[in-house]
Amino acid sequence: MIQYSDNEMMALAAGRFIKDGDIVFAGTGVSILAATAAKRIFAPGAVVFFETGGIDPSLEEIPMAVADLRAMSGTALNSGLIEAFSIVGNRRLHTIAFLGAAQIDRYGNLNTTVIGDYFKPKTRFSGSGGACDVATFASGVITFMQHEKRRFVEKLDYLTSVGWYKGGDSRRELGLKRGGALAVVTNLGVLKFHEETKEMYLTEYFPGVTIQKIVESTGFPIDTSHAVEAPAPTPGELRVLREEVDPQRLICQAILAVPQEGK
Amino acid sequence: MIADRLMGLDEAVTRFVKDGCQLAIGGFTITRNPMAVAYEIIRQGVKDIHLVCHSNGQALDVLIGAGCVKRLEIAYGGNGRYAPTCVRFKKAVEGSKIQFEDYSNYQMSLRFLAGALSIPFIPTKSGLGSDLMNYEGFSREVRKEPKVANMKYAKIANPFSEEKDEVVLLPALTPDVTILHAQYVGEDGTVRMKGLTFADIEQAKAADKVIVTCEEIVPRSFIRSDPDQNSLPSFFVDAIVKVPYGAHPTACFNFYDSDPQHLNLYRKMAGDDSLFKEYLDEWVYSVASWEEYLMKVGMETILKIKANPVIGYAVGLDRK
Numbered sequence: 001m002i003q004y005s006d007n008e009m010m011a012l013a014a015g016r017f018i019k020d021g022d023i024v025f026a027g028t029g030v031s032i033l034a035a036t037a038a039k040r041i042f043a044p045g046a047v048v049f050f051e052t053g054g055i056d057p058s059l060e061e062i063p064m065a066v067a068d069l070r071a072m073s074g075t076a077l078n079s080g081l082i083e084a085f086s087i088v089g090n091r092r093l094h095t096i097a098f099l100g101a102a103q104i105d106r107y108g109n110l111n112t113t114v115i116g117d118y119f120k121p122k123t124r125f126s127g128s129g130g131a132c133d134v135a136t137f138a139s140g141v142i143t144f145m146q147h148e149k150r151r152f153v154e155k156l157d158y159l160t161s162v163g164w165y166k167g168g169d170s171r172r173e174l175g176l177k178r179g180g181a182l183a184v185v186t187n188l189g190v191l192k193f194h195e196e197t198k199e200m201y202l203t204e205y206f207p208g209v210t211i212q213k214i215v216e217s218t219g220f221p222i223d224t225s226h227a228v229e230a231p232a233p234t235p236g237e238l239r240v241l242r243e244e245v246d247p248q249r250l251i252c253q254a255i256l257a258v259p260q261e262g263k
Numbered sequence: 264m265i266a267d268r269l270m271g272l273d274e275a276v277t278r279f280v281k282d283g284c285q286l287a288i289g290g291f292t293i294t295r296n297p298m299a300v301a302y303e304i305i306r307q308g309v310k311d312i313h314l315v316c317h318s319n320g321q322a323l324d325v326l327i328g329a330g331c332v333k334r335l336e337i338a339y340g341g342n343g344r345y346a347p348t349c350v351r352f353k354k355a356v357e358g359s360k361i362q363f364e365d366y367s368n369y370q371m372s373l374r375f376l377a378g379a380l381s382i383p384f385i386p387t388k389s390g391l392g393s394d395l396m397n398y399e400g401f402s403r404e405v406r407k408e409p410k411v412a413n414m415k416y417a418k419i420a421n422p423f424s425e426e427k428d429e430v431v432l433l434p435a436l437t438p439d440v441t442i443l444h445a446q447y448v449g450e451d452g453t454v455r456m457k458g459l460t461f462a463d464i465e466q467a468k469a470a471d472k473v474i475v476t477c478e479e480i481v482p483r484s485f486i487r488s489d490p491d492q493n494s495l496p497s498f499f500v501d502a503i504v505k506v507p508y509g510a511h512p513t514a515c516f517n518f519y520d521s522d523p524q525h526l527n528l529y530r531k532m533a534g535d536d537s538l539f540k541e542y543l544d545e546w547v548y549s550v551a552s553w554e555e556y557l558m559k560v561g562m563e564t565i566l567k568i569k570a571n572p573v574i575g576y577a578v579g580l581d582r583k
Contacts, residue, residue: 028343051368052291053459061578065343067291067318068521069514069576072458080460081317081372089388109392113365118398124356126348128395129318129339133369136389162392174392175429250344250582 004233005253006187008241009206011037012233014098014142014185020045023095025088025134027051028065029251030144031098034185036062036245041237049087051130053079062246085130089137096182097134100144103156106200106220108163108181108193110135110143111156118158128160135161140182147186152218164198171198188214190230191222199223204230265452265480268503272303272476272553275502279440279472280304283333285313285410287375287436287470289443289463290513292320293343293521295456297444297476299509302547302556305329313410315436316340317371317462321513321526324349327361328539329547334362334405336436338371345526350533364400364415367393370433372462377435378469390416390431410437441470444510445494446518448477449486452497458516458575460494467499474502476509478518506553511560511568520568520577525560 011033018024018038024046026035035048036059049055050063050071057063058074065071072078088095101110102125112131116122135141141163145151163181165171171180180198184191190204201223205211211224233241246252270278280286280300290296301322304312311333316323318339326332328351340352355361366374369389377385390396399415406413412434421428443463447455454475456463467473475495480503486493508518512525532542550556557565570576 052461060574061576064582065292065294067294067320067459067461067514068343069294069458069516069570072516073575078459080464081368081462082376082465085369085372113394118394119400120359121357124348124353126341127337127339127365128367128393129341130368132367132393132395133389136391156394158398159392159394165392171392175427176388176391248582 002232002235002238004238007033008233008238008252010034010144010185010187011241012041012237013190013204013230014038014144014183015042017142017183018043018046018096021094022046023087023093024048025051025095025097025138026066027098027100029100031100032063033241033246033251034098037241040240040244049084051081051084051134053081053084055079055087061248062250064250085133085137088134093139095138097138097141098144099131099134099141099161101161103151103153104143104145104184105153105156106222107165107167107198108141108143108184108200109156109159109165110161110163111158113158113160115157131161135163136176136179138179140179142182143184145184145186147188147214147217149217149219152220154220164193167198168196188217189227194223202227204228206230207232264450265448265497265503268452268501270502270504272299272504272506273307275474275504276300276303276307276309279474279502280309281439282309283311283313284439285315287315287438287441287466288319288322289441289461289466290322290510291318291459291461292341293345293526294459294514294516295444295461295510296320296322296513297442297474297509298322298511298513299476299504299506299553300442300474301326302550304331305543305547315371315438317368320349321529324351324533325547327351327355328533329543332361336364336366336371338366338368342526345523346530350530351539362401362405365395365398367395372465374433374436375462375465375469377433378437379465382435384417384432384434386430386432388431391429396431410439436469438466438470440472440474441466442474443467444476444515446478446515447481447486448475448500448503449481450483451486452500452503453486453493454495454500455486455492456494464494467495472501473499474504475500476504476506478507478509478515480505508557508560508565509553514576516575517570517572519570520580522560522564522568523580523582524564
């Protein structure tokens, strides 16, 4: 039996969403792994770029932060933050952004700011960074989550980044012309959003994971009637991840670099 | 020329970084933070700083930890995998030790751009539906103070549209001083940054005064032979300090990588108040000169993090 880590499974599951021609906005941690995997395995015609302004870096070594020097080496172009956001929101481009969060609700809205009261926090996280901006402007957002009940919540402690807002057409009514939550990739499976209601539903559970386990790990009811078992990573895919994308094994085996409460 | 603007770290900070000033820091998380200036600000005991940041990492965290910062406008306080949330920033916010207000990266970049353009505000769509718009961090009293906007955001209907179309307005930022670290400053004062520039250029142009530290001072002929590479004209720069490795332990493209060992050490020590005091004593207060700081970093580390100047980073550096 093939052994693989959660991060490897998640990177591959997310990478499959990327198509040739997509402009992929990578954040930190597993999202860099996913973006790189997408380009090397699923969509060689996709372009990876970073919020900090590095466009199409060579990625000979995997960046460990969006300002890592590896995000600006061998690029097509190095620019600044304002230029980077002019790409995320550009109406000609199909941009897919990878984000992580401490909490998510059924409409794919994200919290990366605080657990507890904003002024008297139980746990304070890094804050929006570019997350609110890409959630506003990108064509679609794929979010990485640790699948736990305290993270999949009825109500966010703080809504940092807008997904489908209150469901239905509410995102468009806010004045956001495009975008929205495309998928959520967790350590247990993959979730998407209903066409009309924009509510989260289960589309794939990972090998060895039961639907029951996912339902129990989600703090709101989810439709599981469309769920199928996800394909396990192939030896070829794992070889690319381990030998080409992340030979130093900085992320493949590491814990998820999303906000962890109490850390 | 720059003779009258070339000075030491002590003079640059004494002249331009005052108690209660509004300060912007160049760089991003673990890259090109003007650390040497940040350490000098701490040594001089500058207090009540109003820090305005997009995603500053290490410099932000030491300044907060050392008690120099009273007020903070920030998009992100994190150091990549070395500290997903900056440690002293987190402590200060959780312990209500600091006045803080959250924005996003793009919003903060736009606010600097508005300051640079001398316009009072700038529109965006970013923030619609977000709690960024619903939580004001500053009290009404704070909002009466100089350089604090009288409200966090405004929202208006797009005046050019007949249909309902809401737009967010962001107040401009005009920091008293911006501190940056660049790879090169020419003998004519022209600044050249290599790799990503983040919002450094907007931050510099928005400020009343600018301190630039650099790896090298280079001949005018070099700077002028390829002007497309340059980032900032001379007339924006008020103080120039040559500080090789001046961004350590953060990275400087083509010169050196971030220092994983030091950033890991920092995270450990910053997590505990008494250890953090030891850290500041050892790496900031007791260090008499930048040369002494680099001696403490040590030749082994200097060589380890030294970038391959063709590739830009330290190839194969152990980043665990």
